[in-house]
Amino acid sequence: MTTLWQGFWQVADPKIWVASTVPMAVGGALAYGLTGQFSWYWFLISMLGVFLIEIGKNAANDLVDYESGVDLMVAPDKRTPFSGGKRAIVDGNLTLSQARWITLATLAAGSLIGFYIAFMREPGILWIGLSGLFFAAAYSLPPFKLAYRGLGEAVVGVTFGPLIVSGTFLVQAHFLSWEVILASLPIGLLIANVLFINQYPDYEADLQGNKRNWVVRLGKTKGLSIYKALFAGTYLSFVGLFATTLNPFWLMSFVSLPLVIQAVGAAARYSEDIPKMIVANANTIKTYQLTGLTMVLAAILTRFFV
Numbered sequence: 001m002t003t004l005w006q007g008f009w010q011v012a013d014p015k016i017w018v019a020s021t022v023p024m025a026v027g028g029a030l031a032y033g034l035t036g037q038f039s040w041y042w043f044l045i046s047m048l049g050v051f052l053i054e055i056g057k058n059a060a061n062d063l064v065d066y067e068s069g070v071d072l073m074v075a076p077d078k079r080t081p082f083s084g085g086k087r088a089i090v091d092g093n094l095t096l097s098q099a100r101w102i103t104l105a106t107l108a109a110g111s112l113i114g115f116y117i118a119f120m121r122e123p124g125i126l127w128i129g130l131s132g133l134f135f136a137a138a139y140s141l142p143p144f145k146l147a148y149r150g151l152g153e154a155v156v157g158v159t160f161g162p163l164i165v166s167g168t169f170l171v172q173a174h175f176l177s178w179e180v181i182l183a184s185l186p187i188g189l190l191i192a193n194v195l196f197i198n199q200y201p202d203y204e205a206d207l208q209g210n211k212r213n214w215v216v217r218l219g220k221t222k223g224l225s226i227y228k229a230l231f232a233g234t235y236l237s238f239v240g241l242f243a244t245t246l247n248p249f250w251l252m253s254f255v256s257l258p259l260v261i262q263a264v265g266a267a268a269r270y271s272e273d274i275p276k277m278i279v280a281n282a283n284t285i286k287t288y289q290l291t292g293l294t295m296v297l298a299a300i301l302t303r304f305f306v
Contacts, residue, residue, distance in 0.1 A: 007093030008102060011059045011086045019194070020050045022292030023160050023187045027168025029299035030180055035173045036303065042121055042171050049113030049129075050164065056107035057136040061147070062086045063099040064140040068148075070209035074202060078274055082281040083201040107137060122174055128167040135159050148211050153192045161188020179245055183295065185237040186253065190288045193230040196223070197267060197284050201274045220271040227267055231260050234291070249298035249305075256290045259283045 024047055032038040065071045066089040074084045088094040094102070114129035135155045138144035146155050165184035166176055199206065199215040200223075206216050215223045235257070241250045263283035270276035 003093050004098060007088040007091075007098065010088040010091070010093055011062050011099070011102060012055045013058060013086055017051055017054065018289060019160055019191055020054055020164060021047070022191075022288060023164035023184065024050065024168045026183065026187060026292060026295045026299065027165040027180070028172060029296040030165070030183060031169045031172030033299035033302040034177070034179070037173050039172060042117065043168070045113060046117060046168060046171055049110045049117065050132075052106045052110035052113065053133060053136045056103050056105075056110060057139055058086055059099050059103040059106065060137065061140040062088055062094075063096065063103065064142075064145065064148075065209075065211075066090060066096070066099075068209045068211065070202070070205050070211050073205035073208050075204065078201045078204065080201050080274060080278055080281065082198045082278070082285070085202075103141075107133065117171060122171050124170055124174075124176075125167055128163055128170065132159055132163050132167070135163075147213065150212050150214055150217055152213055153195055156195050157188040157192035160191040161185060179241070182237065182241045182244060183250075183299075186234045186241075186291060187288075187295070189230050189234045189237065190284075190291055193227060193234075194284050194288055196227055196230065197263075197280055200267075200271060200277060200281075224264075224267055224271065228264055231264065231287075247298070247302055249301045250295075252294040252298055253291045255294060256287045259287045259290065263287065 024043070028038060028043050062071070062085055065085050071085045071087055071090050078084070089096065089099055111129075111133055114125065114133070118124075118126040118129065135146075135158070138146050139152060139155055140147055146152055162181060162184040165187055166180055169180045170176055196215065199213050200220060202211075203215055203220060205211075206213060214226060218226065235254065238250050238253050242248065260283070263280040266277055266283070267280040270280075
């Protein structure tokens with residue numbers, strides 16, 4: 001039982017829940033900033049549902065990456081805190097059967113919470129929740145295996161950007177607006193970039209395991225053009241958000257540019273030297289977190305000054 005509990009938390013990996021916390025915080029702050037409405041109860045219930053679905057996605061990914069051999073092919077010198085999978089099965093903390101049950105149980109529990117929110121708070125969340133559930137399962141599981149077909153980056157961007165931001169806002173405010181959709185774009189672009197750069201250490205293992213993500217498809221050198229383009233798209237989306245809303249607080253997110261410059265430089269110089277490239281991985285995550293914080297502040301300040 002101790003090993004099972006350890007394996008569960010290994011695939012749950014609470015330290016990466018920030019990936020879904022950021023868009024939820026932005027969506028909640030937008031609801032307060034634009035309408036003055038915010039319910040902690042429904043926010044925390046929504047967060048629990050999202051966390052459970054994220055755990056299910058992680059467990060499914062660990063299962064499929066083990067069965068495909070990808071996790072077994074990651075060389076020791078390529079392992080980093082940002083890549084290589086959860087490795088709960090590889091480390092012997094979960095059996096294949098246990099990973100399947102965790103996937104099923106957490107996705108089912110997250111779905112039940114989604115239905116509860118839809119019937120007791122906001123019916124419109126049903127289709128957003130079902131889309132998120134589909135993407136969580138289809139990301140790794142057959143027959144879709146989107147992460148193996150070059151669609152994983154787009155799925156992560158859409159899920160953690162437009163779906164979670166707009167879904168959280170909808171639960172709070174009971175409507176959607178173009179400003180909310182526009183505000184979700186930089187979050188989606190950045191989290192897709194976090195995934196993209198974190199695929200570099202796994203490049204050789206993914207190539208051998210036929211996990212055809214875009215780093216494998218393009219190669220490490222050409223892949224950097226996507227990495228740069230996603231950053232550029234992020235800041236252009238803030239310019240577009242400002243131009244559309246005339247809200248200057250959205251431009252606060254440019255404070256993360258020094259982190260981005262360091263990240264791009266490290267990725268360009270050390271794409272074949274994983275230990276030195278970790279700066280790019282770390283700075284991309286920091287950019288995501290800092291951007292989320294500045295967007296929360298911008299949304300709240302909108303309530304009082306715009």
